[in-house]
Amino acid sequence: MKKAMKHVTGNTGLLILCGLCVICALSFLFAWIVHDNWSIRHEQYKTEGMQRTLTGLTEQTQVRQRIHGIHGAVDQVTLTAAVIGQPEGEARLELVRGEESLGIWSVSLDGIGDRTQFSFVISPTVEVSGDLDLLIHIRQDNPDAVFTLFYADSVDMGRYSVALSDDGSLTVGGNPVTGQLDVIVSYTARSSAMTWYWGFIGLIGIGWVVTVILYKHNRRLQKATLLWSLVQEMRRYRFLLSQLVRRDFNHKYRQSVLGVLWSFLNPLLMMAVQYLVFSYLFHNAIENFPVYLMTGIIFFNFFNEASTLAMQSVTVNAGLIKKVYMPRYVYPLSQVLFALVNVTIELIPLFLLVVLTGLPLTPAALLLPLPILGIACFALGIGMILATLNVYFRDTGFLWGIAILLWTYLTPLFYPETIIPSAWLTVYHLNPMYQFIYFIRCLLLQGATPQPQTYWICAACALIPLVLGFWIFRKRQNDFIYYL
Amino acid sequence: MSDDIMIRAEGVGVCYRMDLNKNTNLKEYVIHALKRQNQYRTFWALRNVGFEVRRGEVLGIIGHNGAGKSTLLKVVAGIIRPTEGRATHRGRIIPMLELGSGFDMDLTGRENIYLNGAILGYNKAQLDEKRDAIIEYSELGDFIHMPLKTYSSGMLSRLAFSIASVIEPEVLIVDEILAVGDESFQQKSRRRMMELMSGGTAVLFVSHNIGQIREMCSRVLWLEHGEMRMYGEVNEVCNAYQQEIRA
Numbered sequence: 001m002k003k004a005m006k007h008v009t010g011n012t013g014l015l016i017l018c019g020l021c022v023i024c025a026l027s028f029l030f031a032w033i034v035h036d037n038w039s040i041r042h043e044q045y046k047t048e049g050m051q052r053t054l055t056g057l058t059e060q061t062q063v064r065q066r067i068h069g070i071h072g073a074v075d076q077v078t079l080t081a082a083v084i085g086q087p088e089g090e091a092r093l094e095l096v097r098g099e100e101s102l103g104i105w106s107v108s109l110d111g112i113g114d115r116t117q118f119s120f121v122i123s124p125t126v127e128v129s130g131d132l133d134l135l136i137h138i139r140q141d142n143p144d145a146v147f148t149l150f151y152a153d154s155v156d157m158g159r160y161s162v163a164l165s166d167d168g169s170l171t172v173g174g175n176p177v178t179g180q181l182d183v184i185v186s187y188t189a190r191s192s193a194m195t196w197y198w199g200f201i202g203l204i205g206i207g208w209v210v211t212v213i214l215y216k217h218n219r220r221l222q223k224a225t226l227l228w229s230l231v232q233e234m235r236r237y238r239f240l241l242s243q244l245v246r247r248d249f250n251h252k253y254r255q256s257v258l259g260v261l262w263s264f265l266n267p268l269l270m271m272a273v274q275y276l277v278f279s280y281l282f283h284n285a286i287e288n289f290p291v292y293l294m295t296g297i298i299f300f301n302f303f304n305e306a307s308t309l310a311m312q313s314v315t316v317n318a319g320l321i322k323k324v325y326m327p328r329y330v331y332p333l334s335q336v337l338f339a340l341v342n343v344t345i346e347l348i349p350l351f352l353l354v355v356l357t358g359l360p361l362t363p364a365a366l367l368l369p370l371p372i373l374g375i376a377c378f379a380l381g382i383g384m385i386l387a388t389l390n391v392y393f394r395d396t397g398f399l400w401g402i403a404i405l406l407w408t409y410l411t412p413l414f415y416p417e418t419i420i421p422s423a424w425l426t427v428y429h430l431n432p433m434y435q436f437i438y439f440i441r442c443l444l445l446q447g448a449t450p451q452p453q454t455y456w457i458c459a460a461c462a463l464i465p466l467v468l469g470f471w472i473f474r475k476r477q478n479d480f481i482y483y484l
Numbered sequence: 485m486s487d488d489i490m491i492r493a494e495g496v497g498v499c500y501r502m503d504l505n506k507n508t509n510l511k512e513y514v515i516h517a518l519k520r521q522n523q524y525r526t527f528w529a530l531r532n533v534g535f536e537v538r539r540g541e542v543l544g545i546i547g548h549n550g551a552g553k554s555t556l557l558k559v560v561a562g563i564i565r566p567t568e569g570r571a572t573h574r575g576r577i578i579p580m581l582e583l584g585s586g587f588d589m590d591l592t593g594r595e596n597i598y599l600n601g602a603i604l605g606y607n608k609a610q611l612d613e614k615r616d617a618i619i620e621y622s623e624l625g626d627f628i629h630m631p632l633k634t635y636s637s638g639m640l641s642r643l644a645f646s647i648a649s650v651i652e653p654e655v656l657i658v659d660e661i662l663a664v665g666d667e668s669f670q671q672k673s674r675r676r677m678m679e680l681m682s683g684g685t686a687v688l689f690v691s692h693n694i695g696q697i698r699e700m701c702s703r704v705l706w707l708e709h710g711e712m713r714m715y716g717e718v719n720e721v722c723n724a725y726q727q728e729i730r731a
Contacts, residue, residue, distance in 0.1 A: 239602050239607050239608050240602040240603065240605075242602075243598055243599045243602040243603075244599075244602075246595075246599075247588050247591060247595075247599055250590065250591055250595070251588070251590055254590060255590070319585070320585055320586050320603065321563070322558075322563065323563070323579070323581050323582040323585045324561075324563070324579065324581075324585045324586070324603055324604065325561050325562035325563045325577075325579070326603065326605075392513075393509055393510045393513065394509060395509040395510050395511070396510075399510075478564075478565035481563065481564055482500060482501065
């Protein structure tokens with residue numbers, strides 16, 4: 001049996017094949033989950049402000065709005081009406097690409113109220129690439145009524161607003177007006193994300209083959225590289241790690257009557273308390289507030305627990321470090337793994353809540369391990385830096401307690417992101433925990449994968465601190481024993 | 485390294501940096517840094533120590549308190565990285581510097597066999613195989629299913645000794661022969677120690693008991709203030725050492 005195992009691991013071809021099979025299986029699973037979200041994007045071009053109303057609209061005048069940067073099939077155009085009285089008649093929309101008219105659509109004015117939106121359904125859809133002109137013509141027959149359109153002179157970009165310059169994109173009867181019409185153009189765009197994705201997977205596959213061949217046939221490389229020695233050490237210390245995690249796990253649960261049930265109850269109770277407190281403030285601003293709260297609580301707490309335990313791991317185990325040799329990083333790593341076990345248990349009440357509140361469970365939930373692993377890597381990186389500091393200065397723990405508290409408030413755990421002033425949003429989004437929790441909420445609340453850039457951001461947030469923390473820890477680890 | 489050299493130390497030096505202000509928190513450190521009072525004194529706990537231990541050989545280390553004996557053992561065990569020089573060893577090493585490292589009082593004896601065994605570097609297969617032998621050797625009986633906090637200190641050290649000594653290591657590091665438990669277990673454990681030390685492993689053995697050193701060792705290293713005072717054949721070194729003590 002043992003001989004057979006050795007033969008298998010010694011066989012380069014088989015190793016390459018197995019690796020490629022795993023890569024293939026995982027990448028197809030991933031592609032199946034994200035395909036709908038990534039290959040076709042439903043997008044909207046939006047200017048909403050409802051600040052001003054157009055004047056001088058008569059039957060003879062025509063409103064012309066030029067829109068830039070639409071690439072896709074337009075299926076709906078929505079405008080906002082400003083109304084006095086009971087208008088009668090119809091609004092007509094003509095879409096023009098360059099000089100070519102793409103068609104004319106009309107909507108009756110009956111029943112359109114003040115400050116309401118009305119839509120032209122473009123069916124069949126119209127392909128546009130680049131600039132699009134909207135020509136709007138309004139025929140209003142009731143002399144006692146007024147019907148006009150809202151426009152805005154600043155544009156809401158979703159994250160911040162920008163004052164519009166007089167670029168002549170909006171004209172009324174040929175006269176330019178500063179600003180833009182309140183308009184929503186809905187279109188579906190084909191994205192090239194999936195092509196890039198397969199290219200990326202191809203690179204990983206090639207990388208795997210090259211790595212295996214290089215390592216198998218170059219013993220000197222095996223000795224020299226950090227990565228290889230890490231892999232070997234991981235193999236050697238896997239049993240020790242599992243024992244340390246088991247010890248901590250037993251410690252946590254053996255003494256309590258309810259045992260593992262606390263992992264169910266704790267986040268649920270925390271959520272209930274926060275729900276009572278904050279539901280008056282933010283209830284209406286957030287869809288499915290209980291799940292929103294619970295994701296924030298569980299995953300931020302995971303980061304808190306993992307980083308704090310990792311920070312203390314070296315000083316707490318001082319006795320062991322002085323008497324037995326094992327790689328020092330085993331201590332923070334075992335603590336993060338322990339926190340990982342805990343958060344996995346806490347996923348059960350989370351999914352229970354998701355189902356109870358009527359959220360549909362989609363395949364996107366299968367991607368949940370990715371952000372969780374991301375948080376684990378991030379916490380391990382931070383924890384290793386803190387553990388190093390903690391050896392020299394024991395008050396690192398107190399400072400970290402305060403930092404974590406501040407961090408809790410800087411992350412949208414119990415409040416909606418919309419209360420952050422738009423000018424600060426860019427800075428606000430630099431918080432890695434925001435990115436991870438945003439990722440998780442996309443998966444659970446929207447039931448959809450986030451866009452590719454979120455993956456890149458999260459990968460960077462996980463790996464950069466991990467490498468940095470590992471590097472600092474490694475540089476200092478032989479020094480620890482003098483200070484413990 | 486030639487085939488039967490199991491431990492080799494070359495020019496090993498360990499330098500402690502003593503922080504005269506004992507800064508343990510950031511505030512003190514910053515204040516002292518601002519006043520430019522962060523002073524350090526270096527102290528060489530070991531300097532220029534070199535030796536070789538072959539398979540089946542027992543090297544005794546003698547010296548006064550504070551001569552650097554324990555530091556030397558820790559360097560060989562890999563716990564302290566030497567400031568200069570290097571110390572290498574081959575094969576499985578068991579450092580018997582302290583028994584029962586990492587024992588957890590809330591876990592049962594049986595669980596602690598695995599935990600402590602993993603910390604000592606055993607793997608799961610070895611522990612599965614030797615588990616019953618450990619339990620039997622420790623004479624704990626049904627207590628093995630009880631948490632460690634219910635144990636007497638004698639029972640604790642019996643369990644610890646049984647785990648540490650069950651597998652024959654290729655390199656053994658001993659800081660005084662540990663005689664634990666009651667009279668009969670003391671005899672048993674001493675016998676086992678002797679067995680391990682004479683059983684073809686390379687042993688590094690620190691003791692204040694010159695009689696034991698003469699009995700067990702083939703060669704002796706005499707440390708004084710971190711430096712090698714004498715290194716050679718057992719009787720020669722021991723005689724010189726005892727002469728100096730009497731003088």
